[in-house]
Every structure is written in C-alpha cells, then in structure tokens.
Amino acid sequence: MHWFNWVIVAGYLAYVVGDGIRRSKRTDEIEGYLVANRSLPWWVVGLSVMATQLSAITLIGTTGQGATDGMRFVQFYFGLPVAMVLLGVTLVPFLHGSRVFTAYEYLERRFDAKTRSLTSVLFLLSRGMSCGVIIGAPAVVFSAIFGLNVVWSVALIGVPTVVYTMIGGVQAVAWADVKQMVVIVMALLAVVVVLVVQMPVSPDDALRIAGATGRMQVFDFSIDLDETYTFWSCVIGGTFLMLSYFGTDQSQVQRYLAAKSVDEARSSLLMSAYWKIPLQALILIVGVLVFVYYLFQTPPLLFNPAHEQRVRAEEPTAYAALEARYAEAFDGRERAARAVANARASGEDGALSSAIASFQAREAEAETIRFEALAMADQATGETPREVGDAPRDVNYIMPRFVLNELPIGFVGIFIAAIMAAAMSSVAAELNALSSVTAIDLYRRWVRPQATDAHYLFVSKAAAGFWGLFACIVATFAVSLGSLIEVVNRFGSFFYGSILGVFLLAMVPWTTGLAGFVGLIAGMSAVAAVNFGTPDVSFLWHNVVGAVTVVVVGVVLSTFRRRGGEAPNPQS
Amino acid sequence: MTNGTRREEPEGDTRPSTFKVTLISVMSAQVVALVILWILQARYGG
Numbered sequence: 001m002h003w004f005n006w007v008i009v010a011g012y013l014a015y016v017v018g019d020g021i022r023r024s025k026r027t028d029e030i031e032g033y034l035v036a037n038r039s040l041p042w043w044v045v046g047l048s049v050m051a052t053q054l055s056a057i058t059l060i061g062t063t064g065q066g067a068t069d070g071m072r073f074v075q076f077y078f079g080l081p082v083a084m085v086l087l088g089v090t091l092v093p094f095l096h097g098s099r100v101f102t103a104y105e106y107l108e109r110r111f112d113a114k115t116r117s118l119t120s121v122l123f124l125l126s127r128g129m130s131c132g133v134i135i136g137a138p139a140v141v142f143s144a145i146f147g148l149n150v151v152w153s154v155a156l157i158g159v160p161t162v163v164y165t166m167i168g169g170v171q172a173v174a175w176a177d178v179k180q181m182v183v184i185v186m187a188l189l190a191v192v193v194v195l196v197v198q199m200p201v202s203p204d205d206a207l208r209i210a211g212a213t214g215r216m217q218v219f220d221f222s223i224d225l226d227e228t229y230t231f232w233s234c235v236i237g238g239t240f241l242m243l244s245y246f247g248t249d250q251s252q253v254q255r256y257l258a259a260k261s262v263d264e265a266r267s268s269l270l271m272s273a274y275w276k277i278p279l280q281a282l283i284l285i286v287g288v289l290v291f292v293y294y295l296f297q298t299p300p301l302l303f304n305p306a307h308e309q310r311v312r313a314e315e316p317t318a319y320a321a322l323e324a325r326y327a328e329a330f331d332g333r334e335r336a337a338r339a340v341a342n343a344r345a346s347g348e349d350g351a352l353s354s355a356i357a358s359f360q361a362r363e364a365e366a367e368t369i370r371f372e373a374l375a376m377a378d379q380a381t382g383e384t385p386r387e388v389g390d391a392p393r394d395v396n397y398i399m400p401r402f403v404l405n406e407l408p409i410g411f412v413g414i415f416i417a418a419i420m421a422a423a424m425s426s427v428a429a430e431l432n433a434l435s436s437v438t439a440i441d442l443y444r445r446w447v448r449p450q451a452t453d454a455h456y457l458f459v460s461k462a463a464a465g466f467w468g469l470f471a472c473i474v475a476t477f478a479v480s481l482g483s484l485i486e487v488v489n490r491f492g493s494f495f496y497g498s499i500l501g502v503f504l505l506a507m508v509p510w511t512t513g514l515a516g517f518v519g520l521i522a523g524m525s526a527v528a529a530v531n532f533g534t535p536d537v538s539f540l541w542h543n544v545v546g547a548v549t550v551v552v553v554g555v556v557l558s559t560f561r562r563r564g565g566e567a568p569n570p571q572s
Numbered sequence: 573m574t575n576g577t578r579r580e581e582p583e584g585d586t587r588p589s590t591f592k593v594t595l596i597s598v599m600s601a602q603v604v605a606l607v608i609l610w611i612l613q614a615r616y617g618g
Contacts, residue, residue: 217617218610219613266594270598
C-alpha cells in the first residue's frame with residue numbers, strides 16, 4: 001500500500017485515541033465512566049448504536065456477499081424497525097427509568113440474584129469470545145492482504161481500541177463511534193462514486209447486468225425453515241433477534257442508558273429503525289457494483305492473496321492452466337455483458353432476452369472455473385471442500401482486493417481506516433459492556449458490595465483491559481481455527497432468544513424469580529434440542545423458540561405457584 | 573429491591589397514542605424502503 005494511505009490510517013488511529021483520552025476528563029466517577037452521567041444527546045447515542053452493530057465483518061463480508069450473492073441479505077434487517085418501536089415502549093423506559101448500570105442489574109430488582117448472575121455470565125462468555133472474533137475477522141484479512149504477521153494485525157486493531165476504551169469509558173466510545181460512522185459512510189459513498197465513474201456502462205445497465213445473474217433479487221417469500229434468509233424468517237425470527245440484541249445485550253443497552261432521558265433513548269433507537277435498511281442496501285449495492293466492475297476488468301481468480309500464492313507454489317502448472325481458461329471465459333463474459341448493454345440501448349426485447357441468456361451462460365462458465373480454483377485452494381490449505389451453492393471462502397477478500405487494486409491513492413487509506421473504524425467501534429462497545437458487567441454484576445454484587453466509587457472505577461478500567469487482552473488472544477486463535485467463528489456464533493444463538501424471554505417475562509406482573517430462572521433454563525434447553533434435533537433449521541428461528549419457551553414456562557409456573565397460594569418472588 | 577408484583581415506574585410518555593404515531597411513522601418509512609427495493613427488483617431482478 002502507498003505510504004500516503006498509511007499516513008491516512010495512522011493519522012486516523014492517532015486522532016481516535018487522542019480524542020478518546022481527551023474525553024476521559026469527565027469520567028472520574030463510575031456514573032460518568034459507565035453511563036456518561038446519562039447526558040448524551042439522542043443523535044450521538046443513535047450513531048453509536050448503529051456503529052456498534054456495523055462491524056468490520058459487515059463492511060468487508062457484506063460487500064463481498066453483495067458481490068457473490070446479491071441483495072438478498074438485506075431481508076435480514078426487515079424485522080429491525082418494528083423491534084425498535086416495541087423496545088421504545090417496553091424495555092427502554094423500564095431500563096432507563098430504573099437508573100441501572102447494566103440490563104442484568106434490572107433482573108435482580110425484578111426477579112432474583114441467580115437469574116441476574118446467570119444472564120451476566122452467559123453474556124460475558126458469549127461476548128468475550130465474539131469480541132475476539134470481531135477483531136480476528138478483519139485481522140486475518142489484513143494479514144493476508146498486507147502480508148503482516150497475524151499478531152501485528154490483531155494489535156493494530158486491538159491496542160488503540162483497548163487504550164481509548166479503558167481511559168475514556170462510554171463517553172469516549174460513543175463520541176468515537178460518531179466519527180467512525182461518518183468515516184464509514186463517507187468511504188462507502190466514495191467507493192460508489194469511483195465505481196460509477198470507472199465503469200464502462202451506465203449505472204442503469206450495470207444493475208440490469210447484475211439482475212441477469214439474480215443479484216438484484218431481494219425478496220424470497222418461500223416458506224422453508226431450512227433456508228436462512230427468507231422474508232418470513234427475517235420478519236419473524238429477525239424481529240426476535242433484534243429485540244434480543246437491542247433490548248438485552250449490554251453492548252447496546254449501555255448506549256441508550258447513557259442518553260439524557262427516556263425520550264432521547266427512544267429517539268436514538270428510531271435512528272436505526274429509519275436508516276438501517278437503506279444503509280445495508282447501500283453496502284450490498286456496493287458489492288453488486290464491484291461484481292459488475294469485475295466483468296469489465298480482469299479479477300483475480302482467487303481473491304485471498306495468501307491462498308493464491310500457496311496454490312501457485314504447490315500446483316503451478318494446473319493453476320496456470322486454470323488461469324488461462326479463466327482469462328478466455330472472462331473475455332467471453334465481458335463481450336456478453338457489453339451485448340446486454342447494447343441490446344438494451346437498441347430497445348428490442350428479443351435481442352435483449354437472447355443477450356441476457358448468452359451472458360448467463362458465460363457467467364456460469366466463469367463461475368465453474370472459479371469453483372475449481374477454490375477447490376484447489378481448499379486442498380492446498382487443508383480445508384473441507386465446499387459444495388456447489390456454498391458461499392466462496394474468499395468472499396471477505398473481494399472488497400479489500402478491489403479497494404487496494406482499483407481505488408486511487410488516498411481513497412484506499414480512507415477505506416482501510418473505515419474498516420478499522422467499523423472494527424474498533426464494535427470492539428469498544430463490547431469492551432465497555434464487558435467491563436460494566438464484570439464490575440457491577442459480578443464484582444460489586446458478589447465480591448465487594450460496599451467499596452468506594454473510585455475503587456469500582458479502577459475495577460471497571462482493569463476489567464476493560466483484561467477483556468481487551470482476552471479478546472486479542474481469542475482473535476489470534478480465531479484466525480488459525482476458522483471453525484471457531486462458527487462455534488462462537490452458534491454458542492451465542494443458544495441463549496440469545498432465551499435472555500429476551502426473561503426480560504419479557506419480567507414485564508408480566510405476577511411472574512416470580514424462580515419462574516424466570518427455570519424459564520431461562522427451559523428456553524436454552526429447547527433451543528439446544530432444536531439445534532441438535534433439526535440442525536438444518538435456520539438459526540433465526542432459535543430466537544423465537546427460546547423467547548417463547550421462557551415466557552410460556554415462566555407464566556405457567558408462576559400461575560401454578562400463585563394458585564398454590566405461594567407468595568410471588570420471595571427473594572425480592 | 574422491589575417486590576415481584578411491583579414494576580419499575582417508566583419515565584417518559586408511553587401512552588398508546590404516542591406509540592401509534594411512532595409505529596405508523598416507522599412502519600411508513602419501512603414500507604417506502606420495501607417499495608423501493610421492490611421496484612429495484614421488478615426493474616432489474618428478472
């Protein structure tokens with residue numbers, strides 16, 4: 001990468017850390033450090049909520065998904081707006097109004113200490129690991145693209161984030177998120193402009209060509225529980241997932257606990273309700289345009305440069321032959337793509353249909369060759385061979401390779417800074433949340449309930465440092481153990497819906513602490529049964545199963561105990 | 573700690589009318605987003 005791009009990246013990192021330290025001036029008390037003295041305006045909280053959810057995986061993985069699979073993934077966010085409205089009238093007023101530091105603290109006030117502690121520990125386990133994955137995913141890409149050692153890549157993202165989070169607390173994190181969100185949106189818009197300017201066909205023709213490969217297909221109304229992203233799984237399962245994530249995950253709850261008032265907290269969530277779908281559509285459109293761009297500009301046969309190098313070294317003859325075939329297929333596909341644009345300009349329907357059919361045949365031919373190349377890479381790296389229809393393993397490398405090879409100097413630096421911004425904003429929020437839960441829900445609750453404010457502040461900062469180190473260690477392992485990412489995601493989906501169920505149960509007046517605890521165990525067991533019994537069912541449905549089981553078991557148990565004449569919630 | 577039958581008093585306005593207005597405005601925005609995506613799919617998807 002050109003030195004000027006590195007200057008932009010270094011300048012950005014120095015600015016974020018410096019600004020974080022500057023923000024630490026008003027965080028010398030635990031209330032300031034953990035919830036910014038409940039003083040942040042709605043737009044800062046709203047941008048922070050959006051930046052937290054938009055990780056580097058979104059920026060590089062989702063654009064790659066747009067390039068390989070098209071717009072379909074935008075359905076994933078269809079449940080978000082209604083979830084935000086529901087949270088605005090249910091959990092947000094309760095959590096903000098009860099002046100808690102963490103979402104789980106509220107569970108003890110409503111239920112009992114064991115329900116609070118169990119949810120806190122589940123959160124720490126899941127988020128501690130996923131924090132490592134959030135650092136590890138872009139680190140592995142940086143490592144392959146820049147030829148950096150993995151440990152350095154992890155440190156490049158992890159160390160500055162840990163420093164400003166430890167020192168500045170939620171205030172530094174939220175204000176850094178605002179700037180990071182601006183950098184991310186600017187970088188995406190810059191890429192769109194560059195793509196439109198450099199593309200040899202008009203944007204209208206580009207989308208028509210992408211549509212011929214199915215990439216502009218947004219809606220899937222099929223009723224298939226095994227299909228991950230259908231309209232129904234995303235609207236129903238997605239709503240539960242979003243309710244759980246934004247309503248009960250401390251990394252999100254902590255954002256709106258820092259808002260000035262309930263109304264400001266609510267408004268901050270509505271920002272996501274209005275802007276999340278357009279933002280995701282923009283990210284996917286960028287990917288789709290990158291796909292079209294590579295119809296006219298020879299793309300690498302393998303986007304992961306490390307894999308490309310390895311295959312080239314191990315099977316030079318076979319790979320060279322494959323590259324020659326790919327070059328020929330590329331020429332044919334390019335001509336066919338131009339024919340689609342010309343046929344459209346001529347306005348003849350018959351000519352357009354036949355040009356599209358020809359282009360589809362050429363695209364299938366190029367894809368077959370790429371499938372063979374990916375199989376060679378799997379063999380060289382010892383990965384399990386993928387099946388036809390599986391996403392290509394180099395999907396996360398498409399965008400970084402495009403940025404490095406095709407964007408002008410300066411734009412590259414901005415985009416790499418944006419990837420780092422996306423990773424850092426998500427990691428900082430997680431570290432903030434992990435330190436709050438460790439200090440408030442475990443340390444203050446069980447170890448030293450009566451210590452001074454300064455002591456808890458010190459423990460919170462130490463916990464942020466500890467979890468930062470833990471995440472960096474997990475990240476270096478996640479890089480070498482690809483399947484760890486899947487394990488972490490599956491582990492999280494085991495109890496995400498169940499925790500939402502406990503919070504929903506808390507809003508039913510007569511439910512008891514025991515019912516909450518038993519319901520939580522029952523919910524997680526039900527999800528485990530569905531997961532192991534019918535492994536093909538989309539994980540989005542796990543959230544529905546978990547939440548509904550907790551509520552049903554909790555309500556039935558509480559009703560039964562009440563009829564039995566027992567007092568509700570004896571521990572409170 | 574509160575009793576199990578007692579709920580925390582929420583701050584702010586949670587009246588059904590406010591909820592309806594918010595719900596209608598957010599859902600309207602979503603419908604607009606879905607219609608735009610639908611138009612994109614209809615124009616380019618097939």
